[in-house]
Amino acid sequence: MKKVYKANILYTKERTGFEVVENGYIAVENGRVAGVASNLKALGCEDAEVTDFGNCLLIPAMNDMHVHAPQVHNQGVAMDLELLPWLQNYTFPEESKYASVEYAERMYRRFLHTQWLFGTMRSVVFGTIHTESTRRLMKLYQEAGMGALVGKVAMNRNCPPELCEDVEASVAGTEQLIQEFGGADGLVRPIITPRFVPSCTPELLKACGELANKYHLPVQSHLSENISEIAWVAELEPESRSYGDAYNRYGLFGQTPTIMAHCVWTKGEELELMKRNGVMVAHCPTSNFNLSSGLAPVRTMLDESLPIGLGSDISGGHDLNMFRMLVYAIQVSKMHYMHDHSKKFLSLSEIFWIATKSAGSFFGKVGSFEPGYEFDALVIDDDVLHPSEYSLLHRLERFIYLGDDRQIIHRFCRGQEIAEPEND
Amino acid sequence: MKKVYKANILYTKERTGFEVVENGYIAVENGRVAGVASNLKALGCEDAEVTDFGNCLLIPAMNDMHVHAPQVHNQGVAMDLELLPWLQNYTFPEESKYASVEYAERMYRRFLHTQWLFGTMRSVVFGTIHTESTRRLMKLYQEAGMGALVGKVAMNRNCPPELCEDVEASVAGTEQLIQEFGGADGLVRPIITPRFVPSCTPELLKACGELANKYHLPVQSHLSENISEIAWVAELEPESRSYGDAYNRYGLFGQTPTIMAHCVWTKGEELELMKRNGVMVAHCPTSNFNLSSGLAPVRTMLDESLPIGLGSDISGGHDLNMFRMLVYAIQVSKMHYMHDHSKKFLSLSEIFWIATKSAGSFFGKVGSFEPGYEFDALVIDDDVLHPSEYSLLHRLERFIYLGDDRQIIHRFCRGQEIAEPEND
Numbered sequence: 001m002k003k004v005y006k007a008n009i010l011y012t013k014e015r016t017g018f019e020v021v022e023n024g025y026i027a028v029e030n031g032r033v034a035g036v037a038s039n040l041k042a043l044g045c046e047d048a049e050v051t052d053f054g055n056c057l058l059i060p061a062m063n064d065m066h067v068h069a070p071q072v073h074n075q076g077v078a079m080d081l082e083l084l085p086w087l088q089n090y091t092f093p094e095e096s097k098y099a100s101v102e103y104a105e106r107m108y109r110r111f112l113h114t115q116w117l118f119g120t121m122r123s124v125v126f127g128t129i130h131t132e133s134t135r136r137l138m139k140l141y142q143e144a145g146m147g148a149l150v151g152k153v154a155m156n157r158n159c160p161p162e163l164c165e166d167v168e169a170s171v172a173g174t175e176q177l178i179q180e181f182g183g184a185d186g187l188v189r190p191i192i193t194p195r196f197v198p199s200c201t202p203e204l205l206k207a208c209g210e211l212a213n214k215y216h217l218p219v220q221s222h223l224s225e226n227i228s229e230i231a232w233v234a235e236l237e238p239e240s241r242s243y244g245d246a247y248n249r250y251g252l253f254g255q256t257p258t259i260m261a262h263c264v265w266t267k268g269e270e271l272e273l274m275k276r277n278g279v280m281v282a283h284c285p286t287s288n289f290n291l292s293s294g295l296a297p298v299r300t301m302l303d304e305s306l307p308i309g310l311g312s313d314i315s316g317g318h319d320l321n322m323f324r325m326l327v328y329a330i331q332v333s334k335m336h337y338m339h340d341h342s343k344k345f346l347s348l349s350e351i352f353w354i355a356t357k358s359a360g361s362f363f364g365k366v367g368s369f370e371p372g373y374e375f376d377a378l379v380i381d382d383d384v385l386h387p388s389e390y391s392l393l394h395r396l397e398r399f400i401y402l403g404d405d406r407q408i409i410h411r412f413c414r415g416q417e418i419a420e421p422e423n424d
Numbered sequence: 425m426k427k428v429y430k431a432n433i434l435y436t437k438e439r440t441g442f443e444v445v446e447n448g449y450i451a452v453e454n455g456r457v458a459g460v461a462s463n464l465k466a467l468g469c470e471d472a473e474v475t476d477f478g479n480c481l482l483i484p485a486m487n488d489m490h491v492h493a494p495q496v497h498n499q500g501v502a503m504d505l506e507l508l509p510w511l512q513n514y515t516f517p518e519e520s521k522y523a524s525v526e527y528a529e530r531m532y533r534r535f536l537h538t539q540w541l542f543g544t545m546r547s548v549v550f551g552t553i554h555t556e557s558t559r560r561l562m563k564l565y566q567e568a569g570m571g572a573l574v575g576k577v578a579m580n581r582n583c584p585p586e587l588c589e590d591v592e593a594s595v596a597g598t599e600q601l602i603q604e605f606g607g608a609d610g611l612v613r614p615i616i617t618p619r620f621v622p623s624c625t626p627e628l629l630k631a632c633g634e635l636a637n638k639y640h641l642p643v644q645s646h647l648s649e650n651i652s653e654i655a656w657v658a659e660l661e662p663e664s665r666s667y668g669d670a671y672n673r674y675g676l677f678g679q680t681p682t683i684m685a686h687c688v689w690t691k692g693e694e695l696e697l698m699k700r701n702g703v704m705v706a707h708c709p710t711s712n713f714n715l716s717s718g719l720a721p722v723r724t725m726l727d728e729s730l731p732i733g734l735g736s737d738i739s740g741g742h743d744l745n746m747f748r749m750l751v752y753a754i755q756v757s758k759m760h761y762m763h764d765h766s767k768k769f770l771s772l773s774e775i776f777w778i779a780t781k782s783a784g785s786f787f788g789k790v791g792s793f794e795p796g797y798e799f800d801a802l803v804i805d806d807d808v809l810h811p812s813e814y815s816l817l818h819r820l821e822r823f824i825y826l827g828d829d830r831q832i833i834h835r836f837c838r839g840q841e842i843a844e845p846e847n848d
Contacts, residue, residue, distance in 0.1 A: 075825070075826060076824070076825030076826045077814070077818050078818070078821070080769065080770070080772050290758065318826065319825075319826070330504065335713070337716050338716040345716065346504070389497070394501050397502070400500070401742045402499060402742065404828060
């Protein structure tokens with residue numbers, strides 16, 4: 001049964017520009033886009049019942065490609081601490097609390113509700129080492145109808161004892177989640193999640209790679225975020241030719257679909273390896289600014305055709321609103337442009353394409369309104385932003401720069417309208 | 425007649441830390457703070473009627489030290505254009521529209537309403553060359569009860585003909601506004617506003633300096649925002665030892681209270697001159713990021729004891745929410761820290777002090793709750809941010825990083841509660 005929606009439709013096919021259909025129609029069948037057209041006849045839906053969103057904008061939903069759900073409580077806290085005391089006093093103590101399923105459920109509801117508010121319909125998520133708490137997060141996503149790849153975190157060195165888990169327990173916990181959520185077409189699926197090389201012994205990295213291979217599951221981790229981290233990895237993994245190669249040697253770098261957060265300092269052999277293996281970058285611009293560890297060279301990544309998406313990275317990032325991430329990503333690219341005018345800063349269509357279609361490719365056909373794409377969409381009522389005075393593209397730009405959750409009035413994931421999830 | 429308010433009170437005396445009075449009381453008399461204490465007895469107000477704001481935060485209001493009111497329509501538009509086409513296609517055509525008082529009034533209502541929403545109670549504002557439109561803006565501020573120094577812009581070269589005004593007309597228009605709004609203690613007063621050296625002939629700069637001196641009025645302009653601008657000024661004013669010296673030679677650089685926007689590249693003699701003359705910097709961090717013209721060295725300015733405040737600089741900046749400006753200013757300082765760890769990034773108390781007490785000094789005793797300070801204040805109901813789980817300082821930090829206008833439930837300027845002004 002086809003559903004047809006009418007609105008001002010904006011999306012990207014290519015990064016070079018927007019597709020804009022003023023007062024357009026979009027047909028959705030079995031959760032996927034059947035077509036977009038400026039009239040019902042061209043859509044082949046002349047008799048369809050139309051849900052009319054009037055003068056609203058209809059755009060692809062947001063994808064958050066790197067986020068630590070258990071850091072929701074630390075959002076916007078102690079942002080003027082240095083990295084090390086911040087990890088020791090805030091990050092690790094907070095994650096330890098997720099041993100309590102009750103605490104986890106309360107915070108994860110808060111997290112999910114905020115994602116819903118801001119129209120983030122797909123996420124790639126770090127949980128904690130705690131299997132049951134991670135399971136609860138996955139159930140919450142399922143109940144909400146929102147898409148997510150969720151990782152029970154693997155870590156067994158260089159962290160507080162209560163966040164260390166031995167290899168067998170880590171594997172057993174992950175396999176438990178795979179049994180329950182491993183279906184290939186599920187909206188909510190496990191993702192193999194070694195925290196990062198310094199947190200994982202070679203045995204644990206090896207076990208993670210074997211799990212990814214055995215169940216053909218995707219992989220996420222952190223890569224080349226700051227200089228001292230890279231030096232540390234070189235010490236820990238002297239046989240690896242680069243930080244990325246350390247993951248690669250354990251089957252965690254594109255052997256299955258892989259996304260790596262940050263990649264601020266990725267270049268040379270590591271960059272070539274990422275390209276060859278099709279590893280996606282989760283660029284986290286607010287986190288780049290807040291942690292002052294470096295600014296990811298997004299223009300270079302685009303020029304090199306690296307797949308790329310955007311991540312909020314709370315609580316290194318402070319904001320779960322992915323539209324703010326688009327603004328910050330443009331600003332990061334402008335910092336590179338400032339130093340080197342050959343590195344043109346990102347255009348609005350480029351960053352929108354990155355955040356929607358490019359990022360969405362990690363979930364399948366997600367992030368665009370081309371035929372066959374899953375219908376993940378937001379309806380934006382920008383009445384407060386004086387829409388009558390602006391072109392559709394400027395209306396979208398103003399919503400991205402100035403808007404907030406109040407303007408998002410409908411949210412769809414895989415064709416279903418997503419109701420407000422229960423908050424904590 | 426004293427008024428007493430009860431709330432969790434936070435403000436700064438020094439940049440090194442906050443004054444925090446949990447469930448404290450503040451007494452206000454004749455628009456000024458009489459005292460802050462943890463109980464009524466210590467305040468000497470045992471019989472006073474208390475307005476109780478419960479668990480809310482009470483903080484000094486925001487001051488926007490550099491903003492182009494007539495750019496409100498361009499907020500968040502065409503942010504991916506280069507500077508020159510952006511000025512030619514958006515900035516100047518928009519300002520030309522302010523020849524219409526009707527258009528100006530409509531847009532200025534929108535502008536003022538947005539400032540009110542975000543709790544900005546004092547501003548240093550660029551209008552346009554149009555006397556009557558600028559007068560309307562000043563009247564709107566007066567009607568609202570919000571404080572502002574408003575400049576009719578002086579410009580007569582290197583701009584479209586419809587934005588050029590000859591020296592006599594410029595002086596006459598400014599004097600007209602001085603007659604009406606020149607009272608020394610007024611909340612809304614004129615400020616002498618040469619746009620910047622490239623827009624003003626020596627004759628116009630001279631006339632501006634004479635006006636400032638004759639009426640002892642403050643001065644605002646732009647200084648050392650980007651490299652090519654500085655080179656241009658050096659060409660136009662070959663006798664000046666620096667860009668700042670060009671203003672100085674015309675009596676526009678601290679001879680009366682002076683604030684200069686940006687100062688990204690200020691150093692050496694220009695920096696010494698600013699220090700000697702007590703010229704304040706209006707640091708505009710979002711604008712620094714959006715225009716990629718450079719990042720103001722705020723730590724250096726603090727170390728050198730330059731007076732400093734924050735500006736939104738719309739529409740080079742995209743946001744009128746000054747709390748976002750605090751976040752961006754910290755991030756700008758982190759970009760300096762990234763390259764040079766001896767330049768410690770700004771702490772929360774430092775940036776809060778800059779935005780409130782330091783900026784506020786341009787208006788008199790504004791921006792703190794010390795006795796004698798004008799009571800400019802905001803009441804923040806952060807219930808949605810889970811206040812029970814955080815310290816008062818973290819509550820403030822979370823509101824700054826994550827909050828928006830919905831949490832600002834009362835606004836005071838000079839002791840008066842400011843009602844919502846009529847929107848356009």
